[in-house]
Each structure stands twice: as C-alpha cells, then as structure tokens.
Amino acid sequence: MPRVSQDHLDARRRQILDGARACFARYGYEGATVRRLEEATGLSRGAIFHHFRDKESLFLALAEDDALRMADVVARQGLVQVMRDLLAAPEPDAEHPADWLGTRLEVSRRLRTDPEFRSRWAERSRQLTDATRQRLLRQRDAGNLRDDVDVDVLTSFLELVLEGLVSHLAMGLPADDLEPVLDLVEESVRRHRRTG
C-alpha cells in the first residue's frame, strides 16, 4: 500500500477515535447513537464502520488507547504516577474528563453480563497489568520494592486503587485531598524503612 494512503487511513482512524471519545463522554455508551457518532466525527456511518466493525469495537479501541497510554507512563514512572496524572488532569484531551471515565463505568453491566465483551475488554486491560507487573519486577531488582509480598499481589493492589480513583472521579466526588492518599499507596509497595 502506498505510504500516502496509509497516512490517510491513520489520520482518518484518529479522527474517528477523537470524535467518538467526545461523543461517548457526552452521551454515555447507550446514548452515543450512530447519528451522534456521525455528527461528532464529521463522517458518515459508512466511513466510520469501514474502520471499526461496530460501536463496541470503537469503544474498545478507545479503552485500548487508554491502556496503551497508561502502560507507557507505567513503564517509565509506575502506576501511581498514572493516578497522580488522573488527579491533576483526569484526561488532558477531553473536554469533560470525568465524563469519559463515567462512560467506562456505565458499561459495567455489559461487562458483567456479556462474556465476549468482557473478554475483549480484559484483553486490552491486560497490557496495563503486564506493564505494571514488569515495572514492579524492575523496581524489585533495583531494591526499591518490598520483597515480603508477591509482585502479583502488589500489582492487583495498585490496580484496585486505580479502579477506585476512576470511580471516585467519575462520580464527581471531591478529590483535592487525595494526593497524600496516593503517597500512602506508593509507600505501601516500597521497601520498608526501619521504623519503631
């Protein structure tokens, strides 16, 4: 395929994803109808579904985008930094950051009751889990991590706190007092200093 064409396809895909993210954030998963997706992306349904099989695939591609972006931060700075970033500016490229996080919560019923949807979702979030686990293993090798708790337990712990933070922000609950909480979370996975 000639390069210009691939560039064009990539740009079109990006245009669809950006519009769809804003649309899901604004109307929720159910409320993001095909007509609204057309309006938000500026493209016809034909063009949209040429790139993505269906609405579910579009939504999951956005979840994958999130997971990749977070995994990138995790690799360099760890999962607690992802949480600090969420706290500072939940989603830099969205107009109403918490809205997109809320849409992620709204699909919980679907995730619970639709095994195929859940497995596609899990596939995407696995990248974040893997990145977190790798980071923790490196930190352990460097002597920064506590070694009395299994790395898988520490990984699940950090992910559980992240889920709590996403839920908290999506509900619009006050978050200005959470910095010291994240300090505590970070300290809980580090090597213990000698204390009395």
Add this chain to the structure above:
Amino acid sequence: MPRVSQDHLDARRRQILDGARACFARYGYEGATVRRLEEATGLSRGAIFHHFRDKESLFLALAEDDALRMADVVARQGLVQVMRDLLAAPEPDAEHPADWLGTRLEVSRRLRTDPEFRSRWAERSRQLTDATRQRLLRQRDAGNLRDDVDVDVLTSFLELVLEGLVSHLAMGLPADDLEPVLDLVEESVRRHRRTG
C-alpha cells in the same frame, strides 16, 4: 399513632425497599420503570410513592441502607472487614449481588451532573466515612494504628480501595485473588512492626 399501625408502615416500607432493590439490580436505574417497580414490590405506584417521594428517593434510601449496614460492620470490625464480606458474598440478600453494585456505578453520570442528587448521596455515604474515622481513632488510641499518617488520609485510603472493589465486582472481574490484597491494605494502616 397506635403501635400496630407503625408496625404495618415499617413492614410496608421494608417490602418496598426489598422489591425496589431487586428491580434496580435487574434493570439498572433507568430501566427500573414505575411499572417494573410495581411488579417487583407487588404494590401500586400510589402505595410506593406514599412512602417515598420519587424514584430518586427510593434509590437513595437503598444507598442509605447499605451505608448503615456497612457502618455497623465498620464500628465492630473495620472497613477492611466490609471489603472481606463483599468479597465473600457481595450482597447476601440480593439474587445477583454484583447487579446492585453495578446499578450504583450506573448513576455516576447523574451524581456528577446533578448537584442535588450528589449532595443527597454524599449525606448518606457520610455515615460510613464517620464510622470509619471513629473506628480508626479508637484503633489509634489502642495503639494498633500507625501514627505517622493522618487519620483522615487513612480513612480516604480505605474508602478509595472500597470504591475500587465495588467497581471491580460490579464489572464481574475475577476476584478470587483479592484476599491477600486486602491483607496488604489492612497492614498498610496498622502500626509498623520493626522491619529491615
């Protein structure tokens, strides 16, 4: 008011709450229509809304029930025990435990965008926060709690993990490996033992 009448009112109120909980769990907040609430409670809309001003009030009464029941466990055994109970049997009196937790997530958009709804919700969850804080203060007095982190920070930390757990269970994600994570959470708020 004669006693028999008050007993009758209490029983009727309980009947409505139990039916409504099952209805919200099954259909979600939006899907729990007045007709479905009538079917689930076995009562007419007149009877239901004689006891509760509107659907929102009914939903918030259920959230308050949860908060009171959890606050009771917190007072005796702490918030980590609430999480252990959720893990063991997310909601003993519901047919599909995670469904009710999911309905709590589904209102996140409403919580975020409707200040009155959020403030009525916050009023109810404050009881759980207060119970947690009181329990932690007693534990600190008894010398069981770490004293290098503010009690408010420890309270927020435990509540954030609880939010994560609710979200995790509501999404139907695997939870059989979370017991050691809760051990870590519990240990993180306790007085540090001397370690190397």
